[in-house]
Amino acid sequence: MEENSALLTDLYEITMAEGYWKQGLRNAEACFYMHFRNNPFNGGYTIACGMERLSEIVDGFKFTDDDIEYLKSLKVATGEQLFNAEFLEYLRGYKPTLDIDAPEEGTVVFPYEPIVKVKGPLIDCQLVEPALLNAVNFESLVATKSARICNATKGAVAEFGLRRAQGPDGGVRASRAAFIGGCTSTSNVLCGQMFGIPVSGTHAHSWVMSFDTELDAFRAYVDTMPHNAILLVDTYDIVQGLENAITVGKEMEQRGQKLAGIRIDSGDLAWGSKTARKMLDQAGLNYVKVIATNDLDEYTISSLEDQGACIDSWGVGTKLAVAYDQPALGGVYKMCAIRETPDSQWQPKMKISAQQIKRTLPGVLDVLRYHDSNGNYVGDMVYDANIGTTSSVMVNPFDQVHRKDMAGYEAERLLVPLARDGSSVVKEFDCLEAQQRVKDELSHLDPSYMRFLNPGVYPVGLDKKMFATRQEIIEEHRSKRGSK
Numbered sequence: 495m496e497e498n499s500a501l502l503t504d505l506y507e508i509t510m511a512e513g514y515w516k517q518g519l520r521n522a523e524a525c526f527y528m529h530f531r532n533n534p535f536n537g538g539y540t541i542a543c544g545m546e547r548l549s550e551i552v553d554g555f556k557f558t559d560d561d562i563e564y565l566k567s568l569k570v571a572t573g574e575q576l577f578n579a580e581f582l583e584y585l586r587g588y589k590p591t592l593d594i595d596a597p598e599e600g601t602v603v604f605p606y607e608p609i610v611k612v613k614g615p616l617i618d619c620q621l622v623e624p625a626l627l628n629a630v631n632f633e634s635l636v637a638t639k640s641a642r643i644c645n646a647t648k649g650a651v652a653e654f655g656l657r658r659a660q661g662p663d664g665g666v667r668a669s670r671a672a673f674i675g676g677c678t679s680t681s682n683v684l685c686g687q688m689f690g691i692p693v694s695g696t697h698a699h700s701w702v703m704s705f706d707t708e709l710d711a712f713r714a715y716v717d718t719m720p721h722n723a724i725l726l727v728d729t730y731d732i733v734q735g736l737e738n739a740i741t742v743g744k745e746m747e748q749r750g751q752k753l754a755g756i757r758i759d760s761g762d763l764a765w766g767s768k769t770a771r772k773m774l775d776q777a778g779l780n781y782v783k784v785i786a787t788n789d790l791d792e793y794t795i796s797s798l799e800d801q802g803a804c805i806d807s808w809g810v811g812t813k814l815a816v817a818y819d820q821p822a823l824g825g826v827y828k829m830c831a832i833r834e835t836p837d838s839q840w841q842p843k844m845k846i847s848a849q850q851i852k853r854t855l856p857g858v859l860d861v862l863r864y865h866d867s868n869g870n871y872v873g874d875m876v877y878d879a880n881i882g883t884t885s886s887v888m889v890n891p892f893d894q895v896h897r898k899d900m901a902g903y904e905a906e907r908l909l910v911p912l913a914r915d916g917s918s919v920v921k922e923f924d925c926l927e928a929q930q931r932v933k934d935e936l937s938h939l940d941p942s943y944m945r946f947l948n949p950g951v952y953p954v955g956l957d958k959k960m961f962a963t964r965q966e967i968i969e970e971h972r973s974k975r976g977s978k
Contacts, residue, residue: 640675655815888955
């Protein structure tokens, strides 16, 4: 599959593009934004990720000759061509000229605020929607899951979910996002090659079963991998496995080598890890690490930590790579402003729904993040960049009762340039730098937002002028309906 193909879109985006082209809206400009309505996993925050993929989409967007031929082949029920031939020629060699702003990868973000802003020709804004949402929704979801898992323990977490991931691309992107969220390594070798992420791994139960005895298997493995000697001890009986690992560990010491660790993949991990630690220490192998795997997530790890499990590091697969308890972030992409030409005035646009939570924000949106003198985050304000902030008071988007005065706090823009005039302005995306950003960002959040049960709700509000504009649009819509 050609990941950067312009055909990585929904059909109705191209049909709308032809409509804009035919109706004389080729020069119209629009502003769209991506947001989500709820933090995933019933949590108190979300980690923004997928910006590297988004930059690739912008830089590589094009309709090839093969793409045009495929679109020509599409027919409607009457047998006529779906697309106008002149429009398809317009698409040949078409290059978007979008400006895109987004948070830096690893930034914490929250419901209802813009996490990506796209501005440029209306056709361009429309065509990139599905690929943009695909990139940011998925990687943000997995990065958030990873941050939650890593925050449940002081031990290192390795990601090894490739075999359960949603296809090859899903596997690579999940591994990358998991590392950004906090994992120290991945089992995914291709991901390691592509993004410079540390790779790690031990051996499987099949290795042990391939030899006459478990002891033979252990000796053969450390002979093969003396500098990566981690032994899986639960193939048959964990206590016997530990005894065999200790035998091999003592033999390694005599050769001037060291057994790095043992891994437990089944049974009661609290009991098994405590037993392992006791046996290893009694044998003088107190430097040997205890590693645990076995269908883990943040809740299981937190419970094991509470039970005093003697686990130095964790391997997490399925429930991380597929964000097991929530299949999608639910981010959406909505128009917020439009103008007829690049020289005309922006007109704020708003989706007015019967469901209040689905009502969108009007204007050329931007976000200010406020923090106290210690750098701790106290709230985010959404405002219209064409107007600027009109007050230090931000208003809850759903009512006027809940307000927060940000006077006295410092503020910085949350969204920074990702692309200008259709080309990425960020040329390198360092995964290690993004991972460190996650740690820094979470250190600036009140702990109440990070607890698993009933987390606090981070304040996100609207500038007073934007709130008023939004209410005016709603009232105007109501009056038009009432006049009919």
